[in-house]
Amino acid sequence: MLFNRRSLLGGAGAITAAASMASVSKVAMAALPEPVMQDKPDTMPPLVPNTGRPYNPVVTLNGWTLPWRMNKGVKEFHLVAEPVVREMAPGFKAHLWGYNGQSPGPTIEVVEGDRVRLFVTNKLGELTSIHxxxxxxPNGMDGVTGLNQPGIPPGKTYVYEFVARRPGTFMYHPHADEMVQMAMGMMGFWVTHPKGKHPLIDEVDRDFCFLLNAYDIDPGAATPKIMTMLDFNLWSWNSRIFPGIDPLVVGFKDKVRIRIGNLTMTNHPIHLHGHEFLVTGTDGGPTPKSTRRFEVTEDVAVGQMRQIEFLADEEGDWAFHCHKSHHTMNAMGHDVPTMIGVDHTGVASKIRKLVPDYMVMGERGMKDMTEMDMPLPDNTAPMMAGQGPFGAVGMGGMFSVVKVRKGQKKGDYSDPGWYQHPAGTVAYEFKGSLPDAARFQSESPGLMPPVQRPKTDVEVKIRKPSGGHGSH
Incomplete structure (x- = not known):
């Protein structure tokens, strides 16, 4: 795993002096852990623990796990809240806020029963905290500014200390100016592994995690609009949008776990093709086995976590996405009129005399957008992008692919390329003649036909209220 390591304040003496001025406990007065930074948007290999209790590490989709140091039996981490530049997709970068060079911040992995100490340095221009x-x-470590602690001032470092009391899947995010700071991308993942064999937590071969987040960034811009409540135009996983989201690569017959956290402003029905999965955990912990059910779609509400598990026993490239259709698009406008079936070629030719680059949009639906070489402002993600083995995928936003392969070695997460379909297993064009249409055999006058039917059909007319949809 490659990281950029840098001294936060320029030397041990400066660090010690800064720590003495910051609101930290006595154990932090000697020196802070060196902050570890990451500026690559790639999915990094799992961080296998070399100190502390052993565990099977997770893989953060387009992210990484934060290293720690052991200090007299305590796991110490250092998070730096700061402005970051996040590549959301190739050719499109956003100016966000995050931790240690990334948005979301690095995943924190610990083991049930670990004593944890987290140093949080504020390099933003306003107060912050971490919940x-x-x-x-302990209540004073919960991170709600004003209620549980004073806000962390710019340039200061605070310390959070607690014991990881229960295994499960969690998140971290600010509870200070939350609307702004979360809209700017400040969040991260937390996994607490069980300290031993757990009756409700099975061992798996692959363990993935990612956060659901959303942004409103105008075409050609780079900074999110923080006042947006619902009309986001970039729906993302770990601040990445398709085709910038890496595939989830697994081996054939692998037992796979995927942990999903939602910090957007709406729910997301997450759908997996080709397999059924069990919902095995929430942010409340592992679910009782009596409550587990097989699903292909699981709704993840705002502020919730969901943990799903499945046996990858169907080879192929399987779509994995949010099932809200607008969430699998990018940079979409919300006030575009429907132009399906409207022939405006005559108007278009006149407009081109004034605007040479003008292009007809939406006449046959939105799929044409995937094949148009439309000029876009700099630093703008196309609405639907990504090429598959058979052409344009026609997706964006919250979309990725689970790639199941025979021969994929344990611990190998490299992309195996597109699936090579066996002969005769791909949908194909029918070129024969169609038979005459036949009436459905099930058609009948009904099980109990009426004794007397009206001589003529009666057309029922409904008068709608004049008030429109405002009362709905």
């Missing part, structure tokens, strides 16, 4: 979403901890 450890879903954790059991």
């Amino acid at each position: 450890w979403h879903g954790q059991r901890l």
Whole structure:
């Protein structure tokens, strides 16, 4: 795993002096852990623990796990809240806020029973804090500014200390100016592994995690609009949008776990093709086995976590996405009129005399957008992008692919390329003649035909209220 390591304040003496001025506990007065930074948007290999209790590490989709140091039996981490530049897709970068060079910040992995100490340095221009979403901890460590602690001033470092009391899947995010800071991308993932064999937590071969987030960034711009409540135009996983989201690569017959956290402003029905999965956990912990059910779509509501598991026993490239259709698009406008079936070629030719680059949009639906070489402002993601083995995928936003392959070695997450379909297993064009249409054999006058039918059909007319849809 490659990281950029840099001294936060320029030397041990400066660090010690800064720590003495910051609101930290006595254990932090000697020196802070060196902050570890990451500026690549790639999915990094799992961080296998070399100190502390052993565990099977997770893989953060287009992200990484934060290293730690052991200090007298305590796991110490250093998070730096700061402005970052996040590549959301090739050719499109956003100016966000995050932690340690990334948005979302790095995943934190610990083991049930670990004593944890987290140094949080504020390099933003305003107060911040961190709430450890879903954790059991002392009230003063919960991170709600004004209620549990004073806000962390710019340039200061605070310390959070608690014991990871229960295994599960959690998040971290600010509880200070939350609307702004979360809209700017400040969030991260937390996984607490069980300390031993757990009756409700099975061992798996592959363990993935990612956060659902959303942004409103105008075409050609780079900074999110923080006042948006619903009309987001970039729906993302770990601040990446398709085709910038890496595939989830697994081996044939692997037991796979995927942990999903939602920090957007709406729910997301997450759908997996080709397999059924069990819902095995929430942010409340592992679910009782009596409540588990097989699904192909699981709704993840705002502020929730969901953990799903499945046996990857169908080879292929399987779509994995949010099933809200607008969430699998990018940079979409919300006030575009429907132009399906409207022939405006005559108007278009006149417009081109004034605007040479003008292009007809939406006459046959939106799929044409995937094949148009339309000029876009700099630093703008196309609405639907990504090429598959058979052409344009016609997706964007919250979309990726689970790639199931025979021969994929344990621990190998490299992209195996497109699936090579066996002969005769791909849908094909029918070129024969169609038979005459036949009436459905099930058609009948009904099980109990009426004794007397009206001589003429009666057309029922409904008068709609004049008030429109405002009362709905």
